[in-house]
Amino acid sequence: MSTVMSPGGPASNGPQTSASQGTLPVGPSQVTMVGALNQALADSLAADDRVVVFGEDVGTLGGVFRVTDGLAKRFGEQRVFDTPLAEAGIVGTAIGMAMNGLVPVVEMQFDAFAYPAFEQVTSHLAKLRNRTRGKVALPVVIRVPFGGGIGGVEHHSDSSEAYYTHTPGLRVVTPGTPADAYRLLRQAIACPDPVIFLEPKRRYWSRETTALKADGPPIDRAVVRRPGRDVTVIAYGGMVATALEAAEAAAEEDWDVEVIDLRSLSPLDDQTLAESVRRTGRAVVVHEAAGFAGYGAEVAARLTELCFFHLEAPILRVTGLDIPYPPPHLEQFHLPNVDRILDAIARLEWEEDNAQPG
Amino acid sequence: MTTLTRPTETGYANGLLPSPAALQLIDQNGRSGGNPGKLALPEPDVLRELHRRMVLGRRFVTEATALTKQGRLAVYPSSRGQDACQVGAVLALRDQDWLFPTYRDSVAVLTRGVPAEETLSLLRGEWHCGYDPYEYRVAPQCTPLATNTLHAVGLAHAARLKRQDQVALVLLGDGATSEGDTHEALNFAGVWKAPVVFLVQNNGYAISVPLAKQTAAPTLAAKGIGYGVPSMLIDGNDAAAVYAAVRAGIDRAAAGGGPTLIEAITYRVEAHTNADDATRYRASAEVSTWLERDPIVRLDGYLRAKGLLDDAVAGQLAAEGDRLAAEVRDRMNEDVSVDPAELFEHVYAEPTAALERQRAAVLAELAELEEPAP
Numbered sequence: 073m074s075t076v077m078s079p080g081g082p083a084s085n086g087p088q089t090s091a092s093q094g095t096l097p098v099g100p101s102q103v104t105m106v107g108a109l110n111q112a113l114a115d116s117l118a119a120d121d122r123v124v125v126f127g128e129d130v131g132t133l134g135g136v137f138r139v140t141d142g143l144a145k146r147f148g149e150q151r152v153f154d155t156p157l158a159e160a161g162i163v164g165t166a167i168g169m170a171m172n173g174l175v176p177v178v179e180m181q182f183d184a185f186a187y188p189a190f191e192q193v194t195s196h197l198a199k200l201r202n203r204t205r206g207k208v209a210l211p212v213v214i215r216v217p218f219g220g221g222i223g224g225v226e227h228h229s230d231s232s233e234a235y236y237t238h239t240p241g242l243r244v245v246t247p248g249t250p251a252d253a254y255r256l257l258r259q260a261i262a263c264p265d266p267v268i269f270l271e272p273k274r275r276y277w278s279r280e281t282t283a284l285k286a287d288g289p290p291i292d293r294a295v296v297r298r299p300g301r302d303v304t305v306i307a308y309g310g311m312v313a314t315a316l317e318a319a320e321a322a323a324e325e326d327w328d329v330e331v332i333d334l335r336s337l338s339p340l341d342d343q344t345l346a347e348s349v350r351r352t353g354r355a356v357v358v359h360e361a362a363g364f365a366g367y368g369a370e371v372a373a374r375l376t377e378l379c380f381f382h383l384e385a386p387i388l389r390v391t392g393l394d395i396p397y398p399p400p401h402l403e404q405f406h407l408p409n410v411d412r413i414l415d416a417i418a419r420l421e422w423e424e425d426n427a428q429p430g
Numbered sequence: 431m432t433t434l435t436r437p438t439e440t441g442y443a444n445g446l447l448p449s450p451a452a453l454q455l456i457d458q459n460g461r462s463g464g465n466p467g468k469l470a471l472p473e474p475d476v477l478r479e480l481h482r483r484m485v486l487g488r489r490f491v492t493e494a495t496a497l498t499k500q501g502r503l504a505v506y507p508s509s510r511g512q513d514a515c516q517v518g519a520v521l522a523l524r525d526q527d528w529l530f531p532t533y534r535d536s537v538a539v540l541t542r543g544v545p546a547e548e549t550l551s552l553l554r555g556e557w558h559c560g561y562d563p564y565e566y567r568v569a570p571q572c573t574p575l576a577t578n579t580l581h582a583v584g585l586a587h588a589a590r591l592k593r594q595d596q597v598a599l600v601l602l603g604d605g606a607t608s609e610g611d612t613h614e615a616l617n618f619a620g621v622w623k624a625p626v627v628f629l630v631q632n633n634g635y636a637i638s639v640p641l642a643k644q645t646a647a648p649t650l651a652a653k654g655i656g657y658g659v660p661s662m663l664i665d666g667n668d669a670a671a672v673y674a675a676v677r678a679g680i681d682r683a684a685a686g687g688g689p690t691l692i693e694a695i696t697y698r699v700e701a702h703t704n705a706d707d708a709t710r711y712r713a714s715a716e717v718s719t720w721l722e723r724d725p726i727v728r729l730d731g732y733l734r735a736k737g738l739l740d741d742a743v744a745g746q747l748a749a750e751g752d753r754l755a756a757e758v759r760d761r762m763n764e765d766v767s768v769d770p771a772e773l774f775e776h777v778y779a780e781p782t783a784a785l786e787r788q789r790a791a792v793l794a795e796l797a798e799l800e801e802p803a804p
Contacts, residue, residue, distance in 0.1 A: 124591070150591055155618070156614070156617050156618055156621055158614040158617065158618070160610060160611055160614055161580055161611075161614035161615065161617070161618050163580075164577060164579075164580025164581060164583075164611060164615070165580050165581075165583050165584030165587060165618055166584060167580070167581050167584055168580065168581040168582060168583060168585035168587070168588065168598075169584040169585065169587060169588040169591075170584075171563070171569070171581065171585050171588075172585045172588035172592070172596075173588065173592070174588045174591070174592075188610070191574060191577060191611075192580065192611075195574050196577060196581070199558075200570070201776050201777070201778070201779075202558070202777055203557075203558035203559045203570050204558075204559045204562070204563055204776075205557060205559070205772075205776050206776040207562045207563060207564060208563055208564075209779065241777055241778065263779075264779040265778045265779055292782070339782040339783065339784060340784070342783075342784075343783070
């Protein structure tokens with residue numbers, strides 16, 4: 073796959089935490105999501121000899137987003153290496169390596185360029201444990217920079233999560249913050265199941281002052297990012313920050329919004345969601361991907377089943393349009409934003425609610 | 431420093447191009463083959479074992495085909511005619527090596543030591559893979575074409591990274607060489623110098639599509655040069671040649687020389703599966719020609735001429751084949767025992783909460799069915 077877009081702007085910043093420097097900072101420090109991911113890979117490579125990192129441009133270059141910066145130099149070409157440019161080849165060989173005791177962490181350079189590997193992912197990676205009655209486990213992590221909002225030309229901004237979540241046998245996770253990027257990637261690499269690790273590239277350069285830790289919420293748990301009483305906004309990946317922004321704006325209109333960051337798309341932590349929605353009685357699901365048969369449909373259906381008698385309004389979805397991902401100058405009209413989330417909140421049948429805020 | 435050499439010359443010199451004619455150690459009349467190349471005839475013990483395993487494998491195929499007609503197996507893709515490839519390739523493997531078979535390679539799996547009933551689990555419809563791959567170093571039989579080539583390359587490369595002396599042998603057919611994964615696998619293997627042997631059983635057809643509609647290449651082995659992978663073209667009905675060629679590939683790989691691509695020219699005597707009608711796409715005269723090249727008859731003739739086989743031994747072997755067939759028949763005539771609760775066992779390392787709920791629902795449904803009517 074040719075990479076038309078050069079992420080030169082953000083990449084020139086470089087990761088904030090360099091693998092070549094080695095150990096974790098002791099106290100909280102400012103870190104980008106790219107830096108956190110880089111540190112997670114470095115720490116996993118250092119902790120476990122079985123871990124190998126490979127893909128297109130991940131070696132000498134350090135990845136087009138610099139997530140693997142410095143790793144080949146520090147750990148050597150036996151552990152971190154470039155591959156020929158072929159995604160099915162990368163995933164297919166990762167499967168063979170995992171069969172032989174390694175823990176491959178591979179990179180698909182961009183969401184849409186992962187599609188050539190789809191057969192290997194769905195027919196083999198997801199199924200081999202099942203096909204062999206548990207004899208062959210495949211602890212493979214596939215890192216996929218995903219989603220839009222970065223001005224990428226076509227094929228560089230897809231939200232491909234539903235393809236993977238619809239495949240039993242795969243875990244699908246996506247971090248919303250730098251601290252969680254570190255934690256989730258460490259957890260994904262330690263996980264005995266194959267994990268599709270979706271990295272929201274629009275948040276690669278977001279910063280957080282935090283101490284990077286592997287412990288915390290388990291890999292399959294959603295977390296409440298902002299507590300609130302009136303409505304639950306459910307988001308993941310790049311939309312978590314947008315949802316939090318919307319919650320701030322909503323507070324000015326006296327809506328007390330709870331924001332849940334799903335983290336794990338498969339399996340879905342419906343208990344955390346249901347507990348929240350039973351309390352608030354209202355929910356909005358937000359994602360960049362097209363709405364039709366999208367991930368939000370599953371969330372809305374599941375919550376309707378679990379919380380029907382607590383709901384004050386239909387669960388609404390704020391999603392990308394049902395169109396192929398648009399060119400950079402048009403993506404603002406496609407992507408969910410604060411206003412669309414606020415509009416959805418406003419449509420949640422407040423008139424008939426005795427507990428109407430304000 | 432550049433030397434001007436015609437690519438073909440370089441190709442032959444490096445073994446990147448195959449010989450123009452297929453290498454052969456024993457010809458179809460059971461006499462020493464006219465084109466051995468650098469292949470050495472295996473020792474008499476090996477030749478006798480090749481013969482024995484082919485006879486047993488053929489008996490197994492006959493029985494499995496009959497059981498399919500009786501409805502005891504869901505489907506059976508016969509490898510009759512490809513006996514030399516099935517047996518020769520597997521006997522060339524060392525204990526620590528791995529086999530990556532396809533759905534047509536049940537005899538190869540059996541020859542590797544997997545018990546018959548575990549071999550047939552897939553085709554019986556009991557579970558997708560009935561054996562423990564680690565116990566026999568045999569990957570699950572691969573149904574999507576060519577995807578197993580990449581698994582073999584990955585496993586072989588991992589062995590190299592871990593400094594283990596281990597080679598992967600992957601079986602594929604002529605049709606699978608058109609799939610993208612084959613090209614990616616050959617390319618990765620070439621770049622990584624992975625210890626892997628690709629054995630293409632060119633049996634003439636991908637279900638109904640003949641080789642001429644599959645490729646414009648002079649031979650499938652010739653494709654190796656595009657990836658810097660040394661290749662061989664061999665007579666796939668000559669078990670001695672298959673054994674010697676695969677052994678040469680394993681030796682090269684074990685010595686750090688990287689991958690080898692072998693094209694074995696053979697023929698699928700039966701239809702694609704019991705559900706296929708081969709008369710729709712090929713003439714019976716063509717099949718007859720290939721029946722005359724039967725791999726077992728050929729080796730049988732050679733061994734008898736050399737005094738390595740007589741009627742007494744052949745009789746014992748036939749009896750051994752009958753015992754195997756009876757065992758297969760008895761096992762397959764037993765009712766399949768399945769446990770619906772197992773459906774939820776091997777999806778993830780631990781069942782998710784959602785799977786636990788679904789298991790409970792299915793078991794409750796079954797319990798309800800078992801309750802006596804009020």
